[in-house]
Amino acid sequence: LRAEADADADPETTPEMGIIMGSDSDLDVMSGAHDALDELGFAEQTDFRDAPDARFTYETYVVSAHRTPELMYAYGETAAERGLDVIIAGAGGKSADLPNMTASIAYPLPVVGVPVQEKSVDSVIGMPTGAPIVAVDAGKSFNAALSATQILARRHEELEERLVEYHEKLVSGVAEVSRDIHDMGVESFRDSR
Amino acid sequence: LRAEADADADPETTPEMGIIMGSDSDLDVMSGAHDALDELGFAEQTDFRDAPDARFTYETYVVSAHRTPELMYAYGETAAERGLDVIIAGAGGKSADLPNMTASIAYPLPVVGVPVQEKSVDSVIGMPTGAPIVAVDAGKSFNAALSATQILARRHEELEERLVEYHEKLVSGVAEVSRDIHDMGVESFRDSR
Amino acid sequence: LRAEADADADPETTPEMGIIMGSDSDLDVMSGAHDALDELGFAEQTDFRDAPDARFTYETYVVSAHRTPELMYAYGETAAERGLDVIIAGAGGKSADLPNMTASIAYPLPVVGVPVQEKSVDSVIGMPTGAPIVAVDAGKSFNAALSATQILARRHEELEERLVEYHEKLVSGVAEVSRDIHDMGVESFRDSR
Amino acid sequence: LRAEADADADPETTPEMGIIMGSDSDLDVMSGAHDALDELGFAEQTDFRDAPDARFTYETYVVSAHRTPELMYAYGETAAERGLDVIIAGAGGKSADLPNMTASIAYPLPVVGVPVQEKSVDSVIGMPTGAPIVAVDAGKSFNAALSATQILARRHEELEERLVEYHEKLVSGVAEVSRDIHDMGVESFRDSR
Amino acid sequence: LRAEADADADPETTPEMGIIMGSDSDLDVMSGAHDALDELGFAEQTDFRDAPDARFTYETYVVSAHRTPELMYAYGETAAERGLDVIIAGAGGKSADLPNMTASIAYPLPVVGVPVQEKSVDSVIGMPTGAPIVAVDAGKSFNAALSATQILARRHEELEERLVEYHEKLVSGVAEVSRDIHDMGVESFRDSR
């Protein structure tokens, strides 16, 4: 990572977004972020030196605050130099320290914390004054990716449009269900499922 | 508000950040955001048509989700057109709906939610998939302002520098206290306070 | 909905009760309300312009506070004009805003809130002073329908009678089980099941 | 109470609303209901046989579920016959049984439960299927009175108007504070208080 | 029940212990009490007028506080006259009022409350000063029966002996397992299971 940080790469070839999680057992929850980014047209970059064609990309790592603190430090310290603009960090357990330690180390890069379990919320969100992190609800990695994209969209209007498009699809979906349930009546609606 | 939205104002003359809260009784908690923004060189804009000299400004409103739902709707709908880039929304009570309803209405503008009381955390953070909000811990309006500035700093490098400066002051403070407590010993340190 | 509101329909042909829920995934919980209303002789009205024969009717919609805030506003604002007398609103998640936002918008129409999950109770019930909602316990949509009928029964004595009839059946059921368990003894009673 | 129930009084001379609480130590919390009813033009009736001039009235009793169960039974059983249309029942402690026992006994009269303490919420709201109660949030006796009035307003249009008037005053208040805080700026606003 | 209460039966022919529960769905949890009483040599009395041979007996009823408040009242009021010495009352839900309402009505007869679910504990135990109940932990109907027997044993030395015998069996069981796990080692012990 430190080598990549020194490489002084062209920002268009580095991932905009880093997704890290405390363990590969968090992947089922965290893959919601990948789903959202696919939906929004991001590509996953698996080789730092070889960017995919897509304009916006993300990378994925497993980093454990408690089992590999050195790796966490290295990732956080080099994040800005490696060209990242925002980090999504997820962790489980009661002492879900990856998101907030990363927010402390990578500061002033914004970090969106994802509590992987309900019991991780307090630990992710509970930062002292002066040490900022923003968090989403337990398990809501999909929303974390939307929020991270909202942050990037401050600079990239193209992403704003993709967010609006996604939302319009969502609204149509709810409206259609609403009409169906009303016009068919509850019983027929349930039978139709 | 709707008139201001139609005014098509020059983005340099409109506030970048909007601070809204559910009641003026939330002001004691929410003024932490004002403290942080003062610290970072933002100015408060009290007349939409007459911008202060400072490059970065914010505005403040009281908006109640449950007592003035129309006002909340108007604020959220016009936020982007009125030139805002990020909203900090705080509310208290168990049903602290201002932050998340505003996030839904002002989408895709990013909203940083501040639960004004401990019991407001669940209501602020608990959005369904597809409707993003990011939140800070209960009462941490100071950190909300830092986070909102981190978001703006994606586009304005000047703000990144201010964030770093603020942090360096913070670190020196802790380091100094640490040296004092160690070198004086606990008893003398306490006496010196 | 706004067209229906303007239609100035005869109150006897419009639904007395509106049942709304945040998502069709809430239907399993909310269908308890439909069961209770069937039990009490209500009919479901699936076409606003074509009332069923039954004197008392209800309608069903899916409305999401966070994904379709405009739809929620439209429903709440037109409810009284469309002839509704009481709304049952259910939502899940920690930020179950549909019931209380609807109560704020449809005021002074009474709204009975149904927290679809245990974690939704605080958000549904926690309204500030001046913004009323009444709520039932998590998942108790059946009771919400009884309560909504108790409200209607203030004006329609016929509904009072139906409520009493329902209750008498309930009491007989408990009394019968009690006699069985006592007279058969616990072991035989269990075997008989 | 039973004598009054037998008296077959003219409904216009009996209280529409009964307010009961588990102990006179609950009065500080429950007096919010009295404030709201005063605001809405209700009068307190202190002599069942001598109604005040106001069209809408309420009465107040202390009834303890656990220390005076007989009194609670008598009150609930005679409520309808004594001319009441809706009961507001408040109780504190973890086992706040007055509201829900009264709801069970006075059925099908609607009862609005007020948990006097935060820890009373579960006990007030947690009724089994078939035994309805509606509840407001802990301590929100003011809102309970608004809700009870919403119920009465199904039959008495005059009350609907009073509810709307009250709400308009409330909205103006918030709007005024919002304008002040925005136009004066946070610092001046605080100084002006 | 009232007839039985008037019957003035010989205390040796009436059940010493009454077991009541809020619903037959509570039976799976409450049958622990029956198991304990079987273990201690009690017999179930299924006909009040026809006592079994065993010296100590119990009876079982389903009584719902919220669905059959009159039945609960009748049971509590007649308990002492019907010859009961102690009542075990179990109920589920958040508003588990059967145990404490029965304790209030049957006073000064001692009542051992059994919260059928974890969420019932607060409601069962939370009585105001002056209205006594004693409770066991959620679901611990077996222990409730032991405790009720401890109460009876104040007067009947024979029961004290049975309690001691039961306990000795229990201790031997633990001691045997302890020796096995130590002497076999954990792995062999687990294989032997």
Added chain:
Amino acid sequence: LRAEADADADPETTPEMGIIMGSDSDLDVMSGAHDALDELGFAEQTDFRDAPDARFTYETYVVSAHRTPELMYAYGETAAERGLDVIIAGAGGKSADLPNMTASIAYPLPVVGVPVQEKSVDSVIGMPTGAPIVAVDAGKSFNAALSATQILARRHEELEERLVEYHEKLVSGVAEVSRDIHDMGVESFRDSR
């Protein structure tokens, strides 16, 4: 204590009830038990060899489960032989082990546990199957004394009468307050206080 246990004293000269608490800092909470016993005519016995005149007496000790486990064992083991019929044991903290360890050691003597703080409830009540304790709510030492007296009253009819007398006074008190608040109206009632 062991000497007293061997003394084989006349049961009429030994205390019926033992009150123990984990620390003298629990005394403010536990003195509710002394108040109740005074009310019911019990006397405190301060010298085991010199009984007061009153027929029913109690004694008081401070015993810490965690700081003086030997003392706790000695007290529990000798309780029955020293003539006690029931023990009231109170403890604070999250690990309030005095009541349940005493219940385990003094078995089959009944023990009424008093959680001195809210956070002590779980620890006091949470016994495994086969090890009975009964508990009252946090801080309710007054009720614990009533419950312990209900247990003794199984054998001593005189105590049953005293319990009934106490209760009648309590009921009159509530009834009087209820009449006052109704007849005076809320405002005058508050002024009269």
Added chain:
Amino acid sequence: LRAEADADADPETTPEMGIIMGSDSDLDVMSGAHDALDELGFAEQTDFRDAPDARFTYETYVVSAHRTPELMYAYGETAAERGLDVIIAGAGGKSADLPNMTASIAYPLPVVGVPVQEKSVDSVIGMPTGAPIVAVDAGKSFNAALSATQILARRHEELEERLVEYHEKLVSGVAEVSRDIHDMGVESFRDSR
């Protein structure tokens, strides 16, 4: 146990570590400690008089605080004399008294408490000032064994080395997974599992 304590055995032949649990139903959770000790080269000693060859050994017992308080007392009192250096004690339920009672009795021997269930945490950790215990998180018996070994390692450098070796394996594992997930991309990584 008392005989073994008197035996004055050579410390090299006695177990360094004692593992006790409240019930054999706790074994599934507690066997994590056995796994960790196996990993670190400890052997289980199943006969106090016949030590295995391994330099470091442990023993296992089932001891119930509430069902066999005498056994718990004997174990704690003799622990130091029997040559133990540290005890790992696990218990479940809300009143998980085995760890803290053992810590009180075996003092000044260090005891590492393992709450077997989430609800046991408070009871295990909540000791009063002056009565020390240290605890791990619910179910983390594996970590308890690591911690107990850290304690022993203060005296036995060989154990320090084994702890470091274990950790290096752990770190390599995480690093490998991290590289795989990054280089393969999330989708391929999941397919490869």
Added chain:
Amino acid sequence: LRAEADADADPETTPEMGIIMGSDSDLDVMSGAHDALDELGFAEQTDFRDAPDARFTYETYVVSAHRTPELMYAYGETAAERGLDVIIAGAGGKSADLPNMTASIAYPLPVVGVPVQEKSVDSVIGMPTGAPIVAVDAGKSFNAALSATQILARRHEELEERLVEYHEKLVSGVAEVSRDIHDMGVESFRDSR
């Protein structure tokens, strides 16, 4: 710190115990550890190069996980080389990461975590498998110092004796209070205070 670590100091001249806390606002809670160490004859070492005469010493630092992550890293990494044998680490807030991050970095040195507030318990105790920490209850820094001394006492018999002496004083204190409260009676005892 790194210079001190390289200094290769004589273990008898370096502090055995390091006390660190997240902020000087934690000092009121953490000074319990200092009180306990004073009681046990430890001295505070305020100059690493100039040891006090006492055989056993400790040092104190303020280290913030979130505001000064580099300092935390440096402290943890150098702890063993600087001659420390055990670390007591306290932190407040919901995300009390100092104790567990230090435990991860300083591994295999044992760390005793002190949650400075009740809400810090989960975050301190909740480590993943493979990353050990032991914790005491919220605010119990006094006990943390006793536990840390128990750990040191595995190697230094002298400390074991001091622990026993401290405990004997504690027991005498409780016994004296117990005798007073019993022999004086509750009322006189309270008056004597």
